[in-house]
Amino acid sequence: MAKNKIRRIDMLIFTIIGYIVLGCISILCLIPFLLTVSGSFTDDSSLFEYGYRLIPQEFSLEAYKLIFQAPEVIAKAYGVTIVLVFTGTLLGLFFISMTSYVLHRKDFKYRNKFSFFFFFTTLFSGGLVPWYLVMIGLGMKNNYLALLLPHLFSVFHIIIMRTFFTSIPESIGESAKLDGAGDFTIFARLYLPMSIPALSTIGLFIALTYWNDWYPAMLFITNPDMMPLQYHLYKVFNSMQAAQIVAQKTGIPVAQMPAETFKMAMTVIVTGPVILVYPFIQKYFVKGMTVGAVKG
Template identity: 45%
Template sequence: MSIKESFSDRILKMFFYIAIALFSVYCLIPFWSVIASSLTTEASLVKNGYMFWPSEFSLDAYKLIFQDNTIYKSYGVTTFVTVVGTALSMIFTSAMAYTLSVKSVKYRNHMAFYIYFTMLFHGGLVATYLLISKYLDMKDSIWVLIIPSMLSAWNMFLLRNFFASIDDSIAESAKIDGANDAYILFRIILPISLPAIATIGLFYALSYWNKWFDAMLYINNKDLFPLQYLIQRIMNNLDFINQISADVTLPNFIPPAMTVRLATTVVTIGPIIFLYPFLQKYFVKGLMVGAVKG
């Protein structure tokens, strides 16, 4: 039997819907302004400023970015690094987090302290560079963008705390039935931990997608430039053009600096933003309700 909502409850619910809708529009306005402003000419942007609809439609900024196949190679590198890196990171992070969450594991607190110690103290940039480039010899390799950052101590502790909140009787029941730890992790623990897996996976994916500093240090091969690093090089070239144009006056010439900046914003954040609709359904609570038999 359904309970009829009161008039005050309907008014309150309507108020919440309107507030959420207005907040969503408020969040979308800057993004839409970036898209519209990237589709206009540099002269129009300088004259009229940011706009919600391009007064002079132009694709010059995107033509400059996609002028050759370099950007497509960078998209491929970034996609590979993001997909493979996120998958490997989740496997290792889940395995380590589950190991440290099992109370029967000997010296698990000592291992947790060693991992936590790396969050407080590390060798620094010089030591890291020497280790990766000289001793591991990983320069100009696509794996240098994945392996050094494959395990995040912070993400591991977040996932460990979530695993520790799962009732021990679930794993104990599986062990009684003859399941080993690998089976328990991949067939029982991970399926009921999808909200945590989706959250940590999103953290890793964003980190790999926005990776550029490692490429600046270790990558010299243009075919291995990730997207973010290539975009940064394009922006540096535009700054150089602006410096030249400030000294040399050319009639009716305005360097496409702002429109290219806006276009690069759209190019870089476009694909990764589609992850959210697929992961949104996992950001829920209560998946473990009824998982333990009374």
């Protein structure tokens, strides 16, 4: 009896502290999002008096109106990013799984040598400058390929896929081979359909990488029409160029624009899609994380 009582008390203390701590961290995680959304609906001229708050002091839709007066600017950036996410994810999945398929084949004599050939690149690199020179040498300045190529392959994903393929019984491939199927056919017709769960998790990671990427754009893209979403947002925050383009398209002088709340509204528009799909993809994501934690 006494023991039970003690346990109830210590569990009670633990539960209370636990919920308070986790509750506080959860709120801290959400507050920047809420502040930004609220900021985007605030009247720009009231900002200097009242600042950004959780609830706007003076509600206003001006920032969004300004964005949608020249929708083609943001639409272009959206277009670049969406095409990039789809092409990058599909091509990446195809190439990564094809590579992993070969590396997992036990009858492929040089599989360990090739595996090390890929893996070594994660240990040592030439650094940013030589890579930059190679990219420039290949004509990547203002080239969409500069956005696509940097994330097409990932050694980490190749290792995860190789581990996944190893869990598929070899007899499946062997019996198909007896029926006269070639290696590529076995990979494309048998292994790929069986790997949809693994592929969709890795695909999520790749898609997220492309969606959030801005670095190659900063290095290689100077043409405003070719900028992906995140880099466009970066420009909105860090250069007058973005504001001038909007001024040109809408005819509103830069000085009269709700410049500060405009930045917040852009942040909301850039982040919105990820937040909207988040509840649906979170589950797969967590599953993929725990798979990735197990070493390949």
